[in-house]
Amino acid sequence: MNRAEALTGYSAPSTLISxxxxxxxxxxxxxxxxxxxxxxxxxxxxxxSFFKQGVFTLxxxxxxxxxxxxxxxxTNSLYVSIVTMVIxxxxxxxxxxxxxRTTIGGKGVFYTISTFPLIAPSIIQGLALIxxxxxxxxxxxxxxxxxxxxxxxxxxIAAECLYCFPNALFILYTTLSAVDTxxxxxxxxxxxSSLKTFYKVTLPSAKYxxxxxxxxxxxxxxxxxxxxxxxxxNYSVLATxxxxxxxxxxxxxxxxxxxxxxxxxxxxxxxxxxxxxxxSYALISGQARPFLQPSRPxxxxxxxxxCWIPCAFILIVFICVFLGSFVKTWPYDFSLTLKHFxxxxxGGHAPLWTNFWASTLKGEWQSILAYKYAPIWNSLWVSILVxxxxxxxxLLAGYIVEKKKPRGDQVLYTLSVLPAAIPGxxxxxxxxxxxxxxxxxxxxxxWIIIINIIICNFTLGVLSSIANLKQxxxxxxxxxxxxxxxxxxxxxxxxxxxxxTAFFSNVAFFFMRSMTTISAVIFLISAKVKLAxxxxxxxxxxxxxxxxxxMCTIIxxxxxxxxxxxxxxxxxxxxxxxxxxx
Amino acid sequence: xxxxxxxxxxxxEFGALTAVDHVNLEIEEGEFICxxxxxxxxxxxxxxxxxxxxxxxxxxxxxxxxxxxDLIPQKREFGIVFQSYALFPNMTVEDNIAFGxxxxxxxxxxxxxxxxxxxxxxxxxxxxxxxxxxxxxxQQQRVALVRALAPNPQVLLLDEPLSALDAKIRVRLRAxxxxxxxxxxxxxxxxTHDQEEALSIADRxxxxxxxxxxxxxxxxxxYQCPTSSFVADFVGTSNFxxxxxxxxxxxxxxxxxxxxxxxxxxxxxxxxAVRPEKIEVFRYGDPPGGIEPSNLVPGRIDVVTxxxxxxxxxxxxxxxxxxxxxxxxxxxxxxxxxGDKIFLYFPPxxxxxxxxxxxxx
Numbered sequence: 001m002n003r004a005e006a007l008t009g010y011s012a013p014s015t016l017i018s019x020x021x022x023x024x025x026x027x028x029x030x031x032x033x034x035x036x037x038x039x040x041x042x043x044x045x046x047x048x049s050f051f052k053q054g055v056f057t058l059x060x061x062x063x064x065x066x067x068x069x070x071x072x073x074x075t076n077s078l079y080v081s082i083v084t085m086v087i088x089x090x091x092x093x094x095x096x097x098x099x100x101r102t103t104i105g106g107k108g109v110f111y112t113i114s115t116f117p118l119i120a121p122s123i124i125q126g127l128a129l130i131x132x133x134x135x136x137x138x139x140x141x142x143x144x145x146x147x148x149x150x151x152x153x154x155x156x157i158a159a160e161c162l163y164c165f166p167n168a169l170f171i172l173y174t175t176l177s178a179v180d181t182x183x184x185x186x187x188x189x190x191x192x193s194s195l196k197t198f199y200k201v202t203l204p205s206a207k208y209x210x211x212x213x214x215x216x217x218x219x220x221x222x223x224x225x226x227x228x229x230x231x232x233x234n235y236s237v238l239a240t241x242x243x244x245x246x247x248x249x250x251x252x253x254x255x256x257x258x259x260x261x262x263x264x265x266x267x268x269x270x271x272x273x274x275x276x277x278x279x280s281y282a283l284i285s286g287q288a289r290p291f292l293q294p295s296r297p298x299x300x301x302x303x304x305x306x307c308w309i310p311c312a313f314i315l316i317v318f319i320c321v322f323l324g325s326f327v328k329t330w331p332y333d334f335s336l337t338l339k340h341f342x343x344x345x346x347g348g349h350a351p352l353w354t355n356f357w358a359s360t361l362k363g364e365w366q367s368i369l370a371y372k373y374a375p376i377w378n379s380l381w382v383s384i385l386v387x388x389x390x391x392x393x394x395l396l397a398g399y400i401v402e403k404k405k406p407r408g409d410q411v412l413y414t415l416s417v418l419p420a421a422i423p424g425x426x427x428x429x430x431x432x433x434x435x436x437x438x439x440x441x442x443x444x445x446x447w448i449i450i451i452n453i454i455i456c457n458f459t460l461g462v463l464s465s466i467a468n469l470k471q472x473x474x475x476x477x478x479x480x481x482x483x484x485x486x487x488x489x490x491x492x493x494x495x496x497x498x499x500x501t502a503f504f505s506n507v508a509f510f511f512m513r514s515m516t517t518i519s520a521v522i523f524l525i526s527a528k529v530k531l532a533x534x535x536x537x538x539x540x541x542x543x544x545x546x547x548x549x550x551m552c553t554i555i556x557x558x559x560x561x562x563x564x565x566x567x568x569x570x571x572x573x574x575x576x577x578x579x580x581x582x
Numbered sequence: 583x584x585x586x587x588x589x590x591x592x593x594x595e596f597g598a599l600t601a602v603d604h605v606n607l608e609i610e611e612g613e614f615i616c617x618x619x620x621x622x623x624x625x626x627x628x629x630x631x632x633x634x635x636x637x638x639x640x641x642x643x644x645x646x647x648x649x650x651x652d653l654i655p656q657k658r659e660f661g662i663v664f665q666s667y668a669l670f671p672n673m674t675v676e677d678n679i680a681f682g683x684x685x686x687x688x689x690x691x692x693x694x695x696x697x698x699x700x701x702x703x704x705x706x707x708x709x710x711x712x713x714x715x716x717x718x719x720x721q722q723q724r725v726a727l728v729r730a731l732a733p734n735p736q737v738l739l740l741d742e743p744l745s746a747l748d749a750k751i752r753v754r755l756r757a758x759x760x761x762x763x764x765x766x767x768x769x770x771x772x773x774t775h776d777q778e779e780a781l782s783i784a785d786r787x788x789x790x791x792x793x794x795x796x797x798x799x800x801x802x803x804x805y806q807c808p809t810s811s812f813v814a815d816f817v818g819t820s821n822f823x824x825x826x827x828x829x830x831x832x833x834x835x836x837x838x839x840x841x842x843x844x845x846x847x848x849x850x851x852x853x854x855a856v857r858p859e860k861i862e863v864f865r866y867g868d869p870p871g872g873i874e875p876s877n878l879v880p881g882r883i884d885v886v887t888x889x890x891x892x893x894x895x896x897x898x899x900x901x902x903x904x905x906x907x908x909x910x911x912x913x914x915x916x917x918x919x920x921g922d923k924i925f926l927y928f929p930p931x932x933x934x935x936x937x938x939x940x941x942x943x
Binding site for chain 2: 481
């Protein structure tokens, strides 16, 4: 008797939407979103800088290059970026070397501490340095009674080095742990000294990773807005000059011109980084590596001390800002207080939140919670929407590029990775130019901010989605299809569960970026639409440094809280490989 | 007639490359067909066109009298077993098997029954709640097999299903596939590059090369009567000699053989192929009587390799390398050793003769 009797009467569901149609529609949607919210604003900037009343002109560029005060922002930007790039790359390289090629203890601690700068806005480095070395700095005023202070290029470079460190470290860590250590062993077995092995084998095999880390550090520094605005003093750089021209002087044409000038080095560094990353992956061998031979005691101690140096600086930054938000008058009166958390700004308005607290509370608490804490509430729900929207869109884009490969997938890929090349301030100005029109109803609301943050951080989300999807065997999807599953079932029941971890780490990434981002969003906020990270800048500009610290502390607490929740959901730490790219 | 699958002038072009070149085949319901060929010969592409994962450049795929070229894979109701198993890692064995039934909205009770049935079929009832990563390769492929069978597909397609497994398990699972096929009487199309596998399980074997079907036939026909020197070379092992035939004699570079397949009076260039087990080996100096003297060739044993039941000898015959398989008992009786001088005898009827004008040699 036939044990498996025929199972008749059930056939595949008849309402199958063709896979090709689904792919086409999804891709069309993503292309439209990227073109409209990324290419269009950049196009508007270029147009404004080159055209006056419809006529092509280079007048704006002539104005830029002939005004020494404004022109200086270019040389200043290049100077701080190059110095930061060199220092960060060297520091991070030996740090990564210590973590991957020596047998020092406490690697996990070092690695974790080095990722801290990612959970805070870049300004935190600036704020901490001001607390230590500013006009009323703990070190400068209190310990040495000197008038020297850190404002200007020194401060920018020091702060940017701390900010870029984890980003450069990720690349170098990956490179060094992927390059086969057996090469080193082979060289040593052939009689080469350790130093010679390092110069002739280790360094050349990591060269693309090093160059890629350098290009990324350069890009991050030249496009950063938060650090130079708080610690730059009168030292103007391209990113702050754009803001100055546009918001300070209403010179949109000059702002656009500076934006185009800023685009050149930042796109250049991005392309270089992109090219080098591809090259460096080609060098990675997939073979299993033997255990590291124990390092000699001297090497171990030297690297342990060395690794503590950047970690100590990073810890000091966080401790300073944290303390700075709880003490009465830094650095004179260290008695504890919570008064800086009663933000002196006028406060704002948040949907739901304000109405809720205004109706439930009375008196002082009403004004604190309902109005003064409104920006924090705004940041939180904006970030949640950005996290969900960003992670979903980038997963879809990655899925189409990596798995569906329809005609024109390379166009989608290019548009998806391009946002990392466009500095936040440029994108912010572009949004004003492109969307500040009466008929564009979401301008001036939170929705434009949400879209902007998603687009600005699209690159990393897509790249990590692609990397994750690459690991899924193509046959698994075909198996689902051959068993009769339609494209939606295949995606929801098979593909999505397999990418869940990557999806949640993208959720964490987008949330973090959204809570801490400043550069693009600062152009899009208004009296009614306020965000916590931007408030730090305004508090600092108003001289309310302690409250700026307090706001920073709150953001960090929220981000850390979210990372803990994510860890509980996925059972995995959510920080690895999540360097910022804009 | 049952629900036959027919390939008509089926062609697939990838740009300038023709991966599958106008192939024709009729597969009857319940038949076990094997596509055999070297890697890159187009056998997987044929399979993928049948499944619908690859579009057809030219020609037709006809199932049960209907052209199904443009039917999406979900609607073809063909089961597929993949080389990489392709089990859903996020689902248990049970859920994997039930997947195809769930998407068809089969009632829960029927699904449970069917899953039990399938688990019994491959003896994995005790493993039903485990995840694929907890199973061995052989078990995973068994699950993949019944997962494909669970929705009762019209045709089961297997794409090198065993090539990721260890040799021993491969042989055992091969027998299991064959048993299932005979039990379920399901049309199966099996792709492999392993000739032993193809010859041992298929009803009919299709030998492919460069996108074309070189020979279609029962395993024994393919082995004993290869119709081309490519098949003679690819399936099993053959010794080849180049030469010229006149009537029943073929003169090669070094000697002249008598053959049983007579040619014409005109001299024509040919290839001779001889299977190693058809060549007889005698100790030097005692050739038996009643043989064709011109087909007796002296030589020296260069290499001795034990294959188990047989012993493979690599013989140097005046500078030419000849492979001969001797059964183990004969080898022991005649006390052959490496370096021994011997006589090789090529029976005239052992030669397969192919015309010179042929692709591969």
